[in-house]
Amino acid sequence: MNIFDAMAKDGHEQVSFFYDKKTGLKLIVALHDSTLGPATGGTRMWHYDSEDEALSDALRLSRGMTLKNAASGLDFGGSKCVIYGDPEKSPELFHAMGQFITAMGGRVYTGEDVGITPQDVEQMAEASPYIVGRQATSGDPSKAAAYGTYMAVRAVLTETTGQPSAKGRKILIQGVGNVGLELCRLLAADGAELVVTDIVAAHATQAARLYGARVVDGEALFAERADVFSPCALGLVLTAERCASMRVRAIAGSANNQLASPEVAEILKQRGILYAPDFIVNGGGVINISDEFLPGGYQPERAMAAVARIYDRLLEVFAVARTEDITTELAAERVAWRRIAAHSGGAQQPMAPS
Numbered sequence: 001m002n003i004f005d006a007m008a009k010d011g012h013e014q015v016s017f018f019y020d021k022k023t024g025l026k027l028i029v030a031l032h033d034s035t036l037g038p039a040t041g042g043t044r045m046w047h048y049d050s051e052d053e054a055l056s057d058a059l060r061l062s063r064g065m066t067l068k069n070a071a072s073g074l075d076f077g078g079s080k081c082v083i084y085g086d087p088e089k090s091p092e093l094f095h096a097m098g099q100f101i102t103a104m105g106g107r108v109y110t111g112e113d114v115g116i117t118p119q120d121v122e123q124m125a126e127a128s129p130y131i132v133g134r135q136a137t138s139g140d141p142s143k144a145a146a147y148g149t150y151m152a153v154r155a156v157l158t159e160t161t162g163q164p165s166a167k168g169r170k171i172l173i174q175g176v177g178n179v180g181l182e183l184c185r186l187l188a189a190d191g192a193e194l195v196v197t198d199i200v201a202a203h204a205t206q207a208a209r210l211y212g213a214r215v216v217d218g219e220a221l222f223a224e225r226a227d228v229f230s231p232c233a234l235g236l237v238l239t240a241e242r243c244a245s246m247r248v249r250a251i252a253g254s255a256n257n258q259l260a261s262p263e264v265a266e267i268l269k270q271r272g273i274l275y276a277p278d279f280i281v282n283g284g285g286v287i288n289i290s291d292e293f294l295p296g297g298y299q300p301e302r303a304m305a306a307v308a309r310i311y312d313r314l315l316e317v318f319a320v321a322r323t324e325d326i327t328t329e330l331a332a333e334r335v336a337w338r339r340i341a342a343h344s345g346g347a348q349q350p351m352a353p354s
C-alpha cells in the first residue's frame, strides 16, 4: 500500500508504527482527525492475513471513529489502534502498548475493542494515563450502548408514529447478547411486543423467559411485519435483498456497519423505511466513556443523561434528511462533518483525564 496516498484519500493526519523487540508487539496507531480534540478509539487485536489488511482496517475504523465522535456531540477526534501479528498476550506486551500510547503525547486515547479484554486494558493502563474504559471508571460500555439504542428506538417511533412510547409496538431484535438483552429489558418495561432471534439458542430462550419475547429462527425474523427492526448482532445485516422485502417501518440497532453496501441506504429511503444510522445509534458506549474526561471524573447519572440525547440527535438527522431530500445515512455524515467544519481554532490541546 502507498501509505501517503491512502492517508490523503480520507484525510488521515497521522499513522504511527511501533515495534517492541522484547515482546514482539507490532502496533499501528491511525489518527484520522483531531479537529474536535484528542482522538479516541479502541484497540483491536485480530488475525490479519497481511500488514496491508491491518493497516486498511486501522484507516477505515479510525475514520469511522471521527464520524461517530463528531455525530455523538463529543469533542474528540477519531483514531484506532491495531495490534498486528497475533503476539502472545502478556502483561509486558500491554505495558509496551501503554508506553507507545504515552509516546503519542496525549493525541490519542484508547481502550477495549475486538480481541481485547478488560484485563488487557488494565495492563495497558499500568503503563499509560491515556487508557479509557477501565473497570474502576466507566467500565463495561454495553449497558450505555443498550440505553442509547433504546433512545434510538424511541426516536424512530416518534418520527414514524408521532409517539416515542414502545407500548404495544412490535419490535424485532436480531442478537440478544449484552446489548440486545438489555434492550429487551427496557422495551419490555414499556410494554412492547418483542420478537427475537439469536444463533445461540440459550440467549434467545433467556429473552423469552425474562421478557416474554417470542423466538423465531434466523431469516424468519425478516419476514415479520413490525414497527421497528433492531439489529444487535453483527454488521452487514442490511443487504439489498433483505431491504427490498422487509416489512418494517424503521430500523434502529446497535450493530456496527449495518449497511451491506452504500446503495442500501437509498433502497430504504425509496421504500419509506426509516433508517437510524448505526454510528449514532450505538454512540452510547463512547459517550459513556467520554464522561471520564468531565470535571470530577466518571459519574454514571451524568453519563446516562448524555446518552439519552441520542434521541434528539437522531431527530435532527431525520429533519436534515427530509429538508435536503437525502438518505439518513448521508444526513448523519453531513451533520458530523458540519460540526467538524464549524469548529473554530483548529486542533485542541491534548488534555489528561481528570
Ligand code: NAD
Pocket (backbone or CB within 6 Å): 140, 141, 142, 143, 145, 174, 175, 176, 177, 178, 179, 180, 197, 198, 199, 200, 203, 218, 232, 233, 234, 235, 254, 255, 256, 282, 283, 285
Ligand atoms: P454480544 O456478542 O454480547 O451479542 C451479540 C449477540 O448476537 C450474541 O448473542 C450472538 O449469539 C448473536 N448473534 C451473532 N450472530 C448472529 C446472527 N447472525 N443472527 C442472530 N444472532 C446472532 O455483543 P454486544 O456487545 O451485545 O454487541 C452487539 C452489537 O453492537 C455488535 O455489533 C457490537 O459491535 C455493537 N456495539 C456494541 C457496543 C457495546 O458496548 N457492547 C457498543 C457499540 C456497538
